[in-house]
Amino acid sequence: LNFTSTLGGQTFNSPFLNASGIHCQTAEELADLEGVKELGGIVTKSATLEARAGNDKPRYYDLAYGSINSMGLPNSGYNFYLDYVQKEHAKPTILSVAGLSVADVIKLLKEVQASDYQGLTELNLSCPNVIGEPQTAYDFETTRKVLTEVFSFFTKPLGVKLPPYFDLVHFDQIAAVLNDFPLTHVNTINSVGNGLVVDVEKEQVVTKPKGGFGGLGGAMVLPTALANVRALRQRLNPSIAILGTGGVTTGADVFAHILCGAQLVSVGTQVIKEGLGVYARLEKELSDIMEAKGYTSLEDFRGKLQVM
Numbered sequence: 001l002n003f004t005s006t007l008g009g010q011t012f013n014s015p016f017l018n019a020s021g022i023h024c025q026t027a028e029e030l031a032d033l034e035g036v037k038e039l040g041g042i043v044t045k046s047a048t049l050e051a052r053a054g055n056d057k058p059r060y061y062d063l064a065y066g067s068i069n070s071m072g073l074p075n076s077g078y079n080f081y082l083d084y085v086q087k088e089h090a091k092p093t094i095l096s097v098a099g100l101s102v103a104d105v106i107k108l109l110k111e112v113q114a115s116d117y118q119g120l121t122e123l124n125l126s127c128p129n130v131i132g133e134p135q136t137a138y139d140f141e142t143t144r145k146v147l148t149e150v151f152s153f154f155t156k157p158l159g160v161k162l163p164p165y166f167d168l169v170h171f172d173q174i175a176a177v178l179n180d181f182p183l184t185h186v187n188t189i190n191s192v193g194n195g196l197v198v199d200v201e202k203e204q205v206v207t208k209p210k211g212g213f214g215g216l217g218g219a220m221v222l223p224t225a226l227a228n229v230r231a232l233r234q235r236l237n238p239s240i241a242i243l244g245t246g247g248v249t250t251g252a253d254v255f256a257h258i259l260c261g262a263q264l265v266s267v268g269t270q271v272i273k274e275g276l277g278v279y280a281r282l283e284k285e286l287s288d289i290m291e292a293k294g295y296t297s298l299e300d301f302r303g304k305l306q307v308m
């Protein structure tokens with residue numbers, strides 16, 4: 001089966017990625033990802049100018065149907081991740097970056113531009129858990145302003161990580177912004193922001209930051225993730241690839257993401273539930289589905305979801 005694709009000048013031998021934030025914050029976690037042969041690429045935890053401890057714990061809670069997190073952007077600082085991605089790796093890397101202000105984003109990306117790093121960078125415009133900070137990509141004007149400033153100097157492969165949208169007009173509006181920029185990709189979705197999980201027995205929230213509000217992931221967000229992949233595939237220039245993230249627990253979910261237009265597919269919550277062995281299971285399940293349908297390559301069905 002042909003699982004190979006190229007993005008931003010890099011060759012991905014498999015459609016699988018880790019979702020930024022999951023098992024990719026420390027040197028040990030990143031080394032673990034290197035050892036997962038079914039992973040096509042490695043995505044770093046979103047990096048900020050300064051290292052961050054993140055929000056108070058408990059800040060992650062596992063549910064039967066998914067997860068809620070209010071991590072608060074804990075990371076070792078961009079120097080650590082920029083050094084990491086400039087080392088030799090058997091797989092392509094995607095350096096995820098985030099800023100607490102537009103100025104931080106610009107400063108960070110100028111450092112990436114000035115570095116020898118030739119791989120992909122992904123600007124996270126959708127973290128829902130930094131207390132007092134908005135999810136930038138819900139503000140279309142600010143998103144346009146940021147991208148205009150970034151592309152006035154940034155010439156390396158760049159994608160953006162988007163929050164989920166829930167209104168067809170909003171798909172039109174964000175696509176109208178993104179189509180004006182030479183992006184390599186869009187990664188959709190980030191967690192569904194500011195959900196709330198209640199422990200009825202304790203009559204209490206389950207995470208400490210923000211009164212228990214946090215980003216939702218896992219099985220429960222799959223329909224939202226598929227809708228965002230499909231809607232953006234239908235609206236974005238073909239030159240902008242879609243990385244599908246959200247709700248993947250089976251090979252069928254991976255197939256669905258690709259059928260909606262995803263080039264690569266990230267797995268987050270399920271890695272926490274099942275461990276890194278999940279990728280071998282997903283690859284087997286995806287291969288079995290493709291063989292049953294007579295497909296030999298992802299191109300045979302990518303973006304070919306039928307309507308009624």
Ligand SMILES: O=C(O)c1[nH]c(=O)[nH]c(=O)c1I
Nearest residue numbers: 070071072073127129191215
């Ligand atoms: O709380 C986090 O660190 C976090 N959590 C998420 O669910 N998405 C994000 O982009 C981030 I930066």
